Structures are given as C-alpha cells and as structure tokens.
Amino acid sequence: MDRTATRNASLHPDTLKTVLAFVLAGGKGERLYPLTKDRSKPAVPFGGTYRIIDFTLSNCVNSGLKRICVLTQYKAHSLMRHVKEGWHLFASELGEFIYTIPPQLRVGSTWYLGTADAIYQNVYTLEEERPAHTLILSGDHIYRMDYRDMLAEHLEREADVTIAVLEVPARDASRFGVLELGPNQEVTGFREKPQDLDPEGPGVVANMGVYLFRTDVLVQSVCRDARRDDTHHDFGHDVLPGLVRAGARVHAHVFRGAGSAAMPFWMDIGTLDAYFDASQDLISVSPQFNLYDRSWPIRSAAIQAPPAKFVFAGGEKGRIGEAHDSLVSPGCIVSGGHVERAILGPGCRINSWSVVEDAILMDGVEVGRHAIVRRAIIDKGVRIPPGFQVGVDPDADRRRFTVTERGLVAIPKGENLEGLT
Amino acid sequence: MMRRILIVDDERHLRLLYRRELEDDGFQVVEAATAEEGIRAFEQQRPDLIVMDIRMPGMNGLEAMARILDKDRRVPIVLNTAFDSYRDDFTSWAADAYVTKGPDTEELKRTVRKLLEEREHLGPGEL
Numbered sequence: 330m331d332r333t334a335t336r337n338a339s340l341h342p343d344t345l346k347t348v349l350a351f352v353l354a355g356g357k358g359e360r361l362y363p364l365t366k367d368r369s370k371p372a373v374p375f376g377g378t379y380r381i382i383d384f385t386l387s388n389c390v391n392s393g394l395k396r397i398c399v400l401t402q403y404k405a406h407s408l409m410r411h412v413k414e415g416w417h418l419f420a421s422e423l424g425e426f427i428y429t430i431p432p433q434l435r436v437g438s439t440w441y442l443g444t445a446d447a448i449y450q451n452v453y454t455l456e457e458e459r460p461a462h463t464l465i466l467s468g469d470h471i472y473r474m475d476y477r478d479m480l481a482e483h484l485e486r487e488a489d490v491t492i493a494v495l496e497v498p499a500r501d502a503s504r505f506g507v508l509e510l511g512p513n514q515e516v517t518g519f520r521e522k523p524q525d526l527d528p529e530g531p532g533v534v535a536n537m538g539v540y541l542f543r544t545d546v547l548v549q550s551v552c553r554d555a556r557r558d559d560t561h562h563d564f565g566h567d568v569l570p571g572l573v574r575a576g577a578r579v580h581a582h583v584f585r586g587a588g589s590a591a592m593p594f595w596m597d598i599g600t601l602d603a604y605f606d607a608s609q610d611l612i613s614v615s616p617q618f619n620l621y622d623r624s625w626p627i628r629s630a631a632i633q634a635p636p637a638k639f640v641f642a643g644g645e646k647g648r649i650g651e652a653h654d655s656l657v658s659p660g661c662i663v664s665g666g667h668v669e670r671a672i673l674g675p676g677c678r679i680n681s682w683s684v685v686e687d688a689i690l691m692d693g694v695e696v697g698r699h700a701i702v703r704r705a706i707i708d709k710g711v712r713i714p715p716g717f718q719v720g721v722d723p724d725a726d727r728r729r730f731t732v733t734e735r736g737l738v739a740i741p742k743g744e745n746l747e748g749l750t
Numbered sequence: 751m752m753r754r755i756l757i758v759d760d761e762r763h764l765r766l767l768y769r770r771e772l773e774d775d776g777f778q779v780v781e782a783a784t785a786e787e788g789i790r791a792f793e794q795q796r797p798d799l800i801v802m803d804i805r806m807p808g809m810n811g812l813e814a815m816a817r818i819l820d821k822d823r824r825v826p827i828v829l830n831t832a833f834d835s836y837r838d839d840f841t842s843w844a845a846d847a848y849v850t851k852g853p854d855t856e857e858l859k860r861t862v863r864k865l866l867e868e869r870e871h872l873g874p875g876e877l
Contacts, residue, residue: 449844456840544840552844556823 340481345393346424348480349460349544352385353447354429354468355402355440360600363731363741364708369401371468372408373604374691374709376611376620377658377672379629380411381598382468386427387627389466390418391587392476395425398454399468400447402432402440415630430454443562444538449551455544463547465540465564471607471618472595473625475587479541488580489546490572492516493539495584495595500528505535506565508581516579519570536565537584537595546577588625594618601733605706608672608689612654620656632675634660641665641681648681658692666696674709683713688720691742708742717746753866754778756797758788758814759830760806764851768801771855772862785814792818797825799866801858804831804842812841819844826865830858 358370365373371382382399389397397419401408409429419425432440432450441447448455448465455463462483464476474493483491494508502523509518519536526533542550550568554560560567573579586593594617598604610616620627637657639650641664652668658675665681674692679685683700691709696702700713703720713719719726719738726732729749731739740746755777757768762783769779780795782788785806792800800818804811815827829842832851836842847861 452840452843548840548843555819555844556846558823 340477340484342393344480344484345477346396347461348394348396348464348476348541349455349458349462350389350394350397350464350466350476351448351451352382352389352397352399352466352468353444354382354399354408355405355447356467356469357403358469361598361604363739364601364604364706365404366708366741367404368407369403369405370598372404372411373598374674375471375598375604376608377656377674378632379620379627380408380415381471382408382411383415383627383629384471384473385466385468386412386416387625388472388474388476388587390628391625392474394464394476395419395423395427396458396460397427398451399427399429400441400451401429405429405431411630415628441562443560443566444564445551445554445560445568446562448547449555449562452548452551455548460544463542463544465542465547467538467597470538470595470597472584472593473587473590473618473622473627474539474584474595475625476539476541478585479539479582482582483541483580486514486580487578488541489543489577490569491541491580491582492569493537493541493584494534494581495537495593496532497535498528498532499526499530502526502533502535505533508534508536510534510581514581514583516569516573516581519565519573521566534581536569538565538597539584540564540569541582546572588619588622590617590619590622592617601706601731601737601739602735605689605733605737609670609687612656612670612672632659634658634675637661637663637673639663646682650679650681680715704736705738705740707740708744710743711740712746714746717749752776752778753799754780754795754797755862756780756782756788756791756795756800758782758785758791758800758806758811759803760784761803767855768858771859775859775863777862785809785811788814789817792825793821798869799826799828799862801828801830801862802845804829804836805833812836812839815845816841826869828858828861828865 354371356370358365373381375381412429416427507520508516511517554568641648641650643649648665650663650665654670655668656672660676661673663679666679666683668685671685671688673690676693677690678695680698683696685702687704688702689706693710694707696713697715699716701718705719726738759765765781772779782791802811826846828847829845830849849858
C-alpha cells in the first residue's frame with residue numbers, strides 16, 4: 330500500500346524547496362562506548378552496511394527534501410567521510426545540497442551547548458539560504474518517516490512550530506519529553522522526563538526530537554535563548570516550553586511511519602543493549618524495522634566488494650561454512666565457520682571450526698580457527714585469534730573488555746587481542 | 751551608580767553627538783571607531799550597554815556583536831545603522847533593539863533608557 334501518494338496530494342513539489350533540513354549529528358553517544366571511541370553516534374555502523382545517520386538522511390531524500398545541512402562536532406571525521414562518500418547524490422544545479430558543517434566558531438567559541446545553541450551558531454547559514462521553514466532532525470534515530478506529512482499539517486494548521494510525537498507507554502515516559510495536547514493537537518504543556526507517572530497508567534505523548542519551524546520563529550527563539558544564561562540551550566528543555574508559554578502556535582504531528590510496515594517504528598539507540606536488540610530485530614523473520622522494504626529504501630555508501638562467499642560444505646570434522654538467521658555483507662568469507670543470529674559487516678572472515686552466535690561484527694573482523702564469539706559486538710578490524718573465546722567466561726570478559734549489564738561484550742575498533750588470555 | 755555606554759561607530763561626528771546627548775542624560779560614554787576597537791573596549795571597560803553601528807571598515811558590527819555576546823550573552827546591544835535593510839538579516843536578530851539612524855536621537859536615547867530599566871527589573875538570566 331502506498332500511503333504517501335494519497336496523503337501528500339495537497340503538497341506542491343515546490344513547497345519542499347522552501348524547507349531546509351538541519352541534521353544534528355554531534356551526539357557523543359557516551360552510553361554506546363566503546364563504539365563511539367573514535368566516532369560520533371550518528372556514524373556508528375548499524376545493520377551491516379549502514380551507519381545510524383543513513384536512516385534520517387534516507388527519510389529526507391525519500392521525502393523529496395534535498396537541502397540538508399549536517400551539523401557535526403564531536404569526532405566528526407568518520408561522519409564527514411561517510412557523508413562525502415555515501416551521500417553525494419544531490420544536483421547543485423537544481424539547488425540541492427548536503428553540507429557537513431563543523432562548528433564555525435563564527436558566533437561562539439565553544440562547542441554547541443545544546444540543540445538550540447547549535448542552530449543559533451548556524452544562523453548565518455539560515456540567512457544565506459533563507460528557507461521559509463526549517464526542519465530540525467536528529468542524526469541518532471532509526472525510523473522511517475515521510476516529512477511531507479508533517480509539512481502538510483504544519484502548513485494547514487499555520488503553525489509556528491510543529492513537533493513530531495509518538496505515543497509511548499507510561500513506564501517509558503521518564504526517558505522522554507512528554508507533551509500535553511489540546512483537542513486540536515495543539516501543544517499546551519511540557520514535562521521533561523517525568524519520574525512520577527504510574528507505570529501502568531495510560532500512554533503518554535512523547536517528543537521525538539523532530540521539529541518543523543517557521544524560520545523566522547526559529548531564529549527569534551534561538552536568538553532569545555542565546556541571550557539567557559539560565560537555560561540548557563535546548564529545544565525540548567527551554568525553547569519549545571517557552572514558545573508554548575508565550576502563546577505561539579505549537580502543533581503536534583503524530584508520527585505514522587512510512588513504507589509498508591503495519592506498525593510505525595522509531596528508536597533512539599541509546600545503549601549497547603538497545604543497539605544489540607535493534608540489530609537482533611533486523612535479523613528476525615518478521616522484523617519491526619525491515620531493511621528490505623523497497624517502498625521506503627534506506628541507502629548508504631556503496632560498497633566496492635565481491636559477493637559474500639561460503640566455503641566448505643562439510644567433511645573434515647564438521648568443517649562447514651554456514652550462516653543462519655544472519656545478515657552477511659559483501660566481501661565476507663565464511664570459511665568453514667558457523668554463524669548464527671549474527672550481523673557481519675563488509676569484509677569479515679570467519680575461519681574453520683569457529684562459532685559466531687548472537688553477535689555483531691563490523692567491517693573487516695576476522696575470527697580465527699576454533700575461536701568462539703557469543704553475545705558480543707566487535708568493532709571494525711578486530712582480529713579474534715585462533716582458539717580465543719569471547720562471551721564464554723563472564724569473569725574473563727569483564728577483566729578484558731566492556732561488558733554491559735546484560736552481559737554483552739563490546740570490543741573496540743582495532744583492539745589487539747594477541748597475547749590476551 | 752553611573753551607567754556606562756559603549757558607542758561603536760566609524761563616524762566621528764556621530765560619536766560626538768551621541769556622547770553629548772547621552773552624557774546630558776547622565777550616562778558615562780566610551781567610544782570606539784572600529785568593530786575591533788569596540789571588542790577591546792568591551793573587554794576592558796565592561797559597559798552596561800552597547801550602541802553598535804553595522805557598516806564599518808574592517809569587521810562589521812554584526813560580527814562584533816556575535817563576538818561580544820560570546821563573551822557576555824547578557825549585555826544589551828542596540829544596533830544603530832543608516833540602513834533599514836539589516837533589520838531582516840537573521841544575523842541581526844540577536845540584538846536587543848534596532849534603531850535606524852536619523853536626524854533625531856530621541857528614539858536611540860529612549861531605547862537605551864528602556865533597555866537599562868528592563869535590565870534592572872529582571873532577575874538573573876531573564877531578558
């Protein structure tokens with residue numbers, strides 16, 4: 330079912346050209362450490378061949394939004410390279426662009442103090458582009474969304490700002506900004522991460538961190554916020570509650586998802602455990618988030634690599650190269666090893682008699698003969714020596730690596746395991 | 751306590767006029783002839799309010815304003831220019847007020863008084 334065609338019939342294609350998208354991609358992702366040791370959160374690889382930011386950028390392109398500024402700051406090199414290599418599909422002759430913008434220190438001498446400060450420090454870009462409306466997105470989230478729905482509603486309601494919202498169970502409310510709505514979806518109040526709700530109570534309306542502003546209202550708000558020294562310089566904390574108090578037209582747009590999924594899916598991959606769960610979902614037979622949904626494709630940098638290869642069909646002492654319930658990226662060779670419920674990034678090599686189960690291996694990981702890798706996230710380029718065991722002896726794992734509450738092991742990029750016992 | 755006003759403008763006659771008028775109103779006045787001088791004067795003199803021209807040789811007043819606000823986000827700044835067109839420029843919107851230069855200094859003086867009064871009645875952080 331193509332829902333987008335019917336829903337956006339009222340939106341003229343030229344209207345999209347009046348919108349500029351800012352993707353906030355400076356997230357440190359401290360709770361994803363060590364995956365964020367050398368990169369910002371949006372640059373963390375996900376789903377074998379993707380990075381987290383690809384989902385938001387795909388939403389932009391699929392929505393027809395092709396004027397995009399990616400605001401980077403923390404450990405930005407990996408992200409800038411990815412955007413350069415993977416997202417150069419814009420026709421500048423048609424006014425399309427994607428820029429990665431590091432902090433200019435044009436206005437501020439520090440890194441961004443908050444989401445609103447990130448926009449304040451880039452007001453110059455807004456003056457250069459003069460969009461009628463500005464879409465503010467996070468580069469940290471996994472979801473499919475047609476921003477045209479939001480734009481159509483924003484225009485129809487003549488809103489100053491429209492906030493994308495989703496309903497979450499009360500027990501999750503403490504992780505979100507929670508909105509109070511009037512009868513016409515107008516926002517009447519805010520509560521940031523309320524701790525006092527009955528976990529069994531009715532669901533609440535949560536702020537997704539996706540905002541569509543009239544640009545003049547945006548500039549006014551962030552300039553006003555920049556002049557204060559008692560705020561977090563954050564949209565959810567300060568700017569939006571301030572606009573509601575001042576009587577601005579703040580509208581809530583209910584997130585409906587895009588593509589052919591029956592249920593809309595949205596996720597902020599905040600922790601290693603959440604990262605692991607989201608990855609396991611991709612593998613499942615009927616995933617909540619289906620990478621293979623061609624009606625709303627997720628794109629990424631093209632990989633120059635040969636097809637995945639599986640060798641040794643059995644014989645010598647159970648030497649079988651096989652993978653079940655797994656995603657195996659191009660360039661991988663499963664050479665006599667056993668892979669189950671795993672994601673292999675490009676160019677991994679799984680050697681004979683090794684076992685990889687419930688694991689995520691990023692680009693170029695090599696698993697030596699007879700090695701075992703269970704319930705683990707292995708970052709790029711790690712060589713697991715022959716016979717080495719990860720996820721087998723919890724005490725040994727805790728001595729050597731980051732281990733999550735739920736017992737997942739994470740091994741950082743390029744870690745040398747030779748000589749470790 | 752005598753309030754100190756910093757005037758940043760490359761036109762000497764205008765600075766003289768503003769000095770006379772503002773001193774008559776009981777303010778202490780500090781002058782700077784360029785944006786760069788203005789930033790230095792701000793750091794050394796810590797004025798209570800700044801009147802900032804926009805078009806000046808070298809750095810313009812909008813950039814000087816941004817740099818000053820980076821050091822002190824609360825100091826009131828009045829943009830004062832002969833050109834009304836900067837009013838629409840987003841990079842001018844962080845200013846507390848925008849007063850177009852004219853034969854009469856009354857609007858400028860009124861704005862200065864109003865902003866300083868507002869500051870006295872507000873708690874920390876409010877603007």
